[in-house]
Amino acid sequence: MNEMTPSREERTANLKGTGCARKRVEDARFTQGKGNYVDDVKLPGMLFGDFVRSPHAHARVTSIDPAAALALPGVVAVLTAKDLEPLNLHWMPTLAGDRQMVLADGKVLFQGQEVAFVVAEDRYIAADAVDLVEVEYEDLPVVVDPYKALEDDAPVLREDLEGQDEGAHGPRRHHNHIFRWEAGDREAAEAAIGGSEVVVSERIYYQRTHPCPLETCGCVASMDKVNGKLTVRGTFQAPHVVRTVASLLSGIDEHNIRVISPDIGGGFGNKVGVYPGYVCAIVASIVTGVPVKWVEDRMENLMATAFARDYWMDGTISATKDGRITGLKAHVIADHGAFDACADPTKFPAGFFHICTGSYDIPAAHVAVDGVYTNKAPGGVAYRCSFRVTEAAYMIERLIEILAAKLDMDAAELRRINFIKADQFPYQSALGWEYDSGDYHTAWEKALRAVGYEGLRAEQAQRIADFKAGKTRKLLGIGLTHFTEIVGAGPVKNCDILGMGMFDSCEIRIHPTGSAIARLGTISQGQGHATTFAQILASETGIPADQITIEEGDTDTAPYGLGTYGSRSTPVAGAATAMAGRKIRAKAQMIAAYLLEVHDDDLEWDVDRFAVKGATERFKTMAEIAYAAYNQAIPGIEPGLEAVSYYDPPNMTYPFGAYICVMEIDVDTGEHGIRQFYALDDCGTRINPMVIEGQVHGGLTEALAIAMGQEIAYDDIGNVKTGTLMDFFLPTAWETPNYTTDWTETPSPHHPIGAKGVGESPNVGGVPAFSNAVHDAFRAFGLTQSHMPHDHWRIWKIAHDLGLHG
Amino acid sequence: MIPGVFEYHRPGAVAEAVALLRAHGDEARVVAGGHSLIPMMKLRMAAPEHLIDLQGLDELRGIEIGAEIRIGAMTTQHEILTHSGLAEAAPIMAEAARQIADPQVRYLGTIGGNVANGDPGNDMPGLMQCLDARFTLAGPDGTREVAARDFFESAFMTTREEEEILTSINFARPTGGWAYEKLKRKIGDYATAAAAVQIAVEGGKVTAAAIAMTNLSDVPVLSAGAAAALTGTGCGPEAVKAAVDAMQADIDPVEDNRGPVEFKRHVAGVILARAIARAFERA
Numbered sequence A: 001m002n003e004m005t006p007s008r009e010e011r012t013a014n015l016k017g018t019g020c021a022r023k024r025v026e027d028a029r030f031t032q033g034k035g036n037y038v039d040d041v042k043l044p045g046m047l048f049g050d051f052v053r054s055p056h057a058h059a060r061v062t063s064i065d066p067a068a069a070l071a072l073p074g075v076v077a078v079l080t081a082k083d084l085e086p087l088n089l090h091w092m093p094t095l096a097g098d099r100q101m102v103l104a105d106g107k108v109l110f111q112g113q114e115v116a117f118v119v120a121e122d123r124y125i126a127a128d129a130v131d132l133v134e135v136e137y138e139d140l141p142v143v144v145d146p147y148k149a150l151e152d153d154a155p156v157l158r159e160d161l162e163g164q165d166e167g168a169h170g171p172r173r174h175h176n177h178i179f180r181w182e183a184g185d186r187e188a189a190e191a192a193i194g195g196s197e198v199v200v201s202e203r204i205y206y207q208r209t210h211p212c213p214l215e216t217c218g219c220v221a222s223m224d225k226v227n228g229k230l231t232v233r234g235t236f237q238a239p240h241v242v243r244t245v246a247s248l249l250s251g252i253d254e255h256n257i258r259v260i261s262p263d264i265g266g267g268f269g270n271k272v273g274v275y276p277g278y279v280c281a282i283v284a285s286i287v288t289g290v291p292v293k294w295v296e297d298r299m300e301n302l303m304a305t306a307f308a309r310d311y312w313m314d315g316t317i318s319a320t321k322d323g324r325i326t327g328l329k330a331h332v333i334a335d336h337g338a339f340d341a342c343a344d345p346t347k348f349p350a351g352f353f354h355i356c357t358g359s360y361d362i363p364a365a366h367v368a369v370d371g372v373y374t375n376k377a378p379g380g381v382a383y384r385c386s387f388r389v390t391e392a393a394y395m396i397e398r399l400i401e402i403l404a405a406k407l408d409m410d411a412a413e414l415r416r417i418n419f420i421k422a423d424q425f426p427y428q429s430a431l432g433w434e435y436d437s438g439d440y441h442t443a444w445e446k447a448l449r450a451v452g453y454e455g456l457r458a459e460q461a462q463r464i465a466d467f468k469a470g471k472t473r474k475l476l477g478i479g480l481t482h483f484t485e486i487v488g489a490g491p492v493k494n495c496d497i498l499g500m501g502m503f504d505s506c507e508i509r510i511h512p513t514g515s516a517i518a519r520l521g522t523i524s525q526g527q528g529h530a531t532t533f534a535q536i537l538a539s540e541t542g543i544p545a546d547q548i549t550i551e552e553g554d555t556d557t558a559p560y561g562l563g564t565y566g567s568r569s570t571p572v573a574g575a576a577t578a579m580a581g582r583k584i585r586a587k588a589q590m591i592a593a594y595l596l597e598v599h600d601d602d603l604e605w606d607v608d609r610f611a612v613k614g615a616t617e618r619f620k621t622m623a624e625i626a627y628a629a630y631n632q633a634i635p636g637i638e639p640g641l642e643a644v645s646y647y648d649p650p651n652m653t654y655p656f657g658a659y660i661c662v663m664e665i666d667v668d669t670g671e672h673g674i675r676q677f678y679a680l681d682d683c684g685t686r687i688n689p690m691v692i693e694g695q696v697h698g699g700l701t702e703a704l705a706i707a708m709g710q711e712i713a714y715d716d717i718g719n720v721k722t723g724t725l726m727d728f729f730l731p732t733a734w735e736t737p738n739y740t741t742d743w744t745e746t747p748s749p750h751h752p753i754g755a756k757g758v759g760e761s762p763n764v765g766g767v768p769a770f771s772n773a774v775h776d777a778f779r780a781f782g783l784t785q786s787h788m789p790h791d792h793w794r795i796w797k798i799a800h801d802l803g804l805h806g
Numbered sequence B: 001m002i003p004g005v006f007e008y009h010r011p012g013a014v015a016e017a018v019a020l021l022r023a024h025g026d027e028a029r030v031v032a033g034g035h036s037l038i039p040m041m042k043l044r045m046a047a048p049e050h051l052i053d054l055q056g057l058d059e060l061r062g063i064e065i066g067a068e069i070r071i072g073a074m075t076t077q078h079e080i081l082t083h084s085g086l087a088e089a090a091p092i093m094a095e096a097a098r099q100i101a102d103p104q105v106r107y108l109g110t111i112g113g114n115v116a117n118g119d120p121g122n123d124m125p126g127l128m129q130c131l132d133a134r135f136t137l138a139g140p141d142g143t144r145e146v147a148a149r150d151f152f153e154s155a156f157m158t159t160r161e162e163e164e165i166l167t168s169i170n171f172a173r174p175t176g177g178w179a180y181e182k183l184k185r186k187i188g189d190y191a192t193a194a195a196a197v198q199i200a201v202e203g204g205k206v207t208a209a210a211i212a213m214t215n216l217s218d219v220p221v222l223s224a225g226a227a228a229a230l231t232g233t234g235c236g237p238e239a240v241k242a243a244v245d246a247m248q249a250d251i252d253p254v255e256d257n258r259g260p261v262e263f264k265r266h267v268a269g270v271i272l273a274r275a276i277a278r279a280f281e282r283a
């Protein structure tokens, strides 16, 4: 028997546990077009809903006449706010403590707002009927500029809030003001800055953009009038929260609601919130007694469901003349659109923006954020980042570059001087965070060496000389970024959404033959949970990952959890998985002790088995133990092998990374070419290097999109100018550069397996890296700040304004 | 993004298609590759009640290379891109086709649809003007020929009568050097600015030139002034500058998401200068 035992290395490899570049188990179905998305759901008798949307950004709705639509054969109903009012569903609460119209109640506040919901026998009839609903509007003055929204004589956008001086997050200072949120010590920051040798201030705009997942938002609501059960299948990043919200809103008992997230084609924050489409589909199904499907199209998705960013950041940073940063101050005007529908933890209306001291040891800092209403779509979601972290990282990484220019110092050196040192962790930031772990200097030097930084700077100097001599019309930009993320929301003591603490969960059942199923409170939208969570469990329980099914997204079967966004799945649900695995192992140890007739303490864990200390030829594998758990009466031990863990993280995790982008810029056309992109990520313990690399590639490509072209732009009267993929930039393989990925590994000290989360890092770090490359190319010619997106004409304008076109 | 209700027809002969057009008047539209028309129908900016599909008309397909080049209206951009005879006889065609949209669109989109559409963003109209092509139109009273240079009236308006079908495009084998240069934001985008240039050169001097610009006015812009500025020169910096100046006097760009007017005028000049340089080098 002993000779037959494979080596420890072989057994470890067989598990495909943590550290293994296991192929994604999801991909077999996705790459064959066999996924099951919401729009694939077809239920008998299903009806289709479609919205009449406002063409105006701000108008009074004087009448809605559905007669012609109702006369069209196949049209079942047309819902308006008047129909929802008796149910008190014409408005709904937002995740940010505000309220939002489900259907236009007397007025509309943004272009694309939902005005009426048409229900018909098929989606073609529904689309025809939408055109037949006659709505009369009376134009009101439109405000798209958040600064103008705060002027004294600005039109009142939210008449429903008139006279309410107190908002969900403290006093409102103006009729279009939502909240003021602050962190840090204002006096200390101002004193530090005031006494400094060098101070720079800059307004940095992070433009409004959109997560634009490949699959748009939608749901199928199905009310079974016989058993009183409502089932909602939808594109939900947080199915359990949706169930609770649906119960609170509808009055249906929570046990009678089942929410299912099937395969989801990308979320990126767009699918966290609750949308009017869900409410209307549910109401329509309750009214008609048959299933109702609502799936938005691409233009609706871009125009009406949650946008991201739109932060006007006034940053000030100060330093000694040899480059020691002394203080940081920021004031942000946050354009939230018509309703505050951010999906942030309740106590953080500006998310974790106060991570904006970044990777630097800044002794004094203060930030204040003012939320403002405008005639734009609501949202402000965390698009592939933890809440407002990409805004924070962009601001600090731009300010560092601007400060370096002012100091006439190399920006890599300025960072080096100011990094938090490895021995300072856990590090208390001036804005109140406790960074768990990091080794920034090591990562930074590795990155600079990898790209041959000195050589690049020499090449750049030569290029500038050649440009000035008329030998070339191309400039070279070297975009540096060292970012620190804050993910894994979060400790229940200060993180909740609608009162629900932001723990997460895992429930494991080991089957008698030693395979297993684990269910989690999160939901994958492409992150590869079915692959990586099985790996965590394999390492904890000794069951090969290939024999573990991971299931998420059905609230009737999965344990309660807060869902997947903000890179929280691995830090929180991943931790729960490890902890539940350890409970399994603890029970397994007792069973093994009984089977081997030794004391529990006489056993040691060895990859996939418990062996007797000092006599390792005597062992029981996890498979043997599982069998015994179901087939043998063991005194004092319940049958079965199951465990559940609800994990409340003691702290956030703080992934970080060093990114360097080398960019060629055509001064005459504004075109760019990315010659090299190096991305070093430190996400703590690396569960699956291949999945990490895939996440980094995807996140960098979205960062490229945002930095170089993406925006949701409005004209002066609130028309969306970028409502299709012709104008909203979604990169294809052609625009996507080659990436070089690298890593260091600094485990999180408080996470059970030391993992930190990575899915969003490349977006957080990528945006400043691309943008800094553009700025860096023009630094020698005096450029301080130019707002994103850096599309052709904006880059051209930089060159033009600097007089480079002769 | 769902079109209105329409009836679908698939005629087997040009005469039948013309008869259908005549029967249904302005409620009918022909559809070729559908890659301009169907997006407009999905946006309900076009809502034809009768859609007459030209895919069944084999007589509208094919490329013939003789002293003249004849391209059937239903020839796809992909076929233009991969036709070896055409690559030799009029290499500018493939160079331009390659810069239209993306492979999926090019498999279906046709040259006939591209010019009949009359969209200032389409690339073929400018190119056809540069090559001095002639369009053959079949109507109830037979066929007639219209010069590409007389075809485009304003955005989406051409001299084609509602009851006419574009059947083929003819042009003389171009001589000399060529270039189709296009600035666009991304794959699948229409031009921010594009230039079609043909230059004939003898003894280092330009003997004839044709220059047309795309998406810089509500119609393609054939710049006779720019062509004249090159003629008789060796395409040195001064001649190129004169051509650019002349072209810039002829265009009339409007601001859109691609950028403001000032930018478009400037990059139109950059693109034209690059096209001239490449065409001259190839001549």
Ligand SMILES: Cc1cc2nc3c(=O)[nH]c(=O)nc-3n(C[C@H](O)[C@H](O)[C@H](O)COP(=O)(O)OP(=O)(O)OC[C@H]3O[C@@H](n4cnc5c(N)ncnc54)[C@H](O)[C@@H]3O)c2cc1C
Binding pocket: B029, B030, B031, B032, B033, B034, B035, B036, B037, B038, B039, B054, B073, B074, B099, B100, B101, B102, B105, B108, B109, B110, B111, B112, B113, B114, B116, B117, B121, B122, B123, B124, B164, B165, B166, B167, B188, B189, B190, B191
């Ligand atoms: C994503 C995308 C990107 C694109 N990018 C570009 C680009 O960069 N450059 C570019 O030039 N084009 C571009 N296009 C348009 C594409 O090339 C179209 O295929 C082309 O404009 C129209 O050709 P079609 O065969 O598809 O015509 P259709 O869409 O079928 O028809 C267009 C119009 O022409 C009429 N028509 C068609 N054929 C005839 C005929 N034989 N006689 C009379 N009338 C006729 C139709 O009635 C209709 O009004 C793009 C399209 C898409 C979807």
